Structure formats: structure tokens, C-alpha cells
Amino acid sequence: MLNGGHQSLGQMVVSLARSYTAQLNARLEPLALSQARLQVISALETEGEQTQRELAERLGVEQATMANTLARLDRDGLVVRLPHPDDRRAQLVRLTEKAGVLIAPAREAVKDADRALLTGLPEAEQALFVSMIARLSASAPSSETPR
Secondary structure (H helix, E strand, O other): OOEOOEOOHHHHHHHHHHHHHHHHHHHHHHHOOOHHHHHHHHHHHHHOOEEHHHHHHHHOOOHHHHHHHHHHHHHOOOEEEEEOOOOOOOEEEEEOHHHHHHHHHHHHHHHHHHHHHHOOOOHHHHHHHHHHHHHHHHHOOOOOOOO
């Protein structure tokens, strides 16, 4: 809904997300990471080894996008692909030690980007904003389109 020439809520959220992603990517660049690559590393760190399909579903991206991201992570020595014990067609993706070393500095980069995003708000409003975003994210409809 456009309101007197102002952006809709959706447009503001998209604009904010793009700005945040650019800020985060700038902070991750010295680690040879990006927000997309960090999402994969974080999912593997949290959930352990997974298939490409599981990662794509968990992160809500297309298989081709995940394949490209994993190829770059593999090329850079951040993941390895192992034969799946139960499915000869699938491979399990696992983090390497090289990726493990990047996790702590990547977390610091995320914290820095978060702080930069919130600097325009007083401290009390920062906590409220984060709380509201968390509630909206938890209650938002799935990103999958109905078929």
C-alpha cells in the first residue's frame, strides 16, 4: 500500500535488507565470505553435514543457486563433499577446519553490521525493533509459492 508517495512496508523491508546485506558483505569480504556463503557455513555448523537438497530447502534457495555456492565453497577449501551412506546419487556436505577458523570472525562481522544498522535508534528502540522483527519473521508465511 502506497501512502501519500511513501514506500510500502514491503519496499522499505526490501530496501533495508539490501542495505544490510551490502554492509555485511563489506565486512565479510576480508574473510573471503559473503552473506550467502556465510548462511551455508552457519547451517552446516549448526545442523552438521547435510545434502545439497537439504541445505537448499533449509535456506530457501534454488538447487542451482546452492550448487553454485557449494562449488565455490568447495573450490576455496571451506567444505568437502562426501558420499552419502544411504543414497549413491547424493553427497553429504561438511565444513572443513579452514571454514571453522572463519566462524568466530564472521560472527563478529555480523555483530558489527547489526550494530551499524541499529545506530540510528535509541537503545530502548533497538531492543524493541529486534523483538518485533523476530516476531514478524516467526509468523511470516512461508516463502514458498502455492502451486
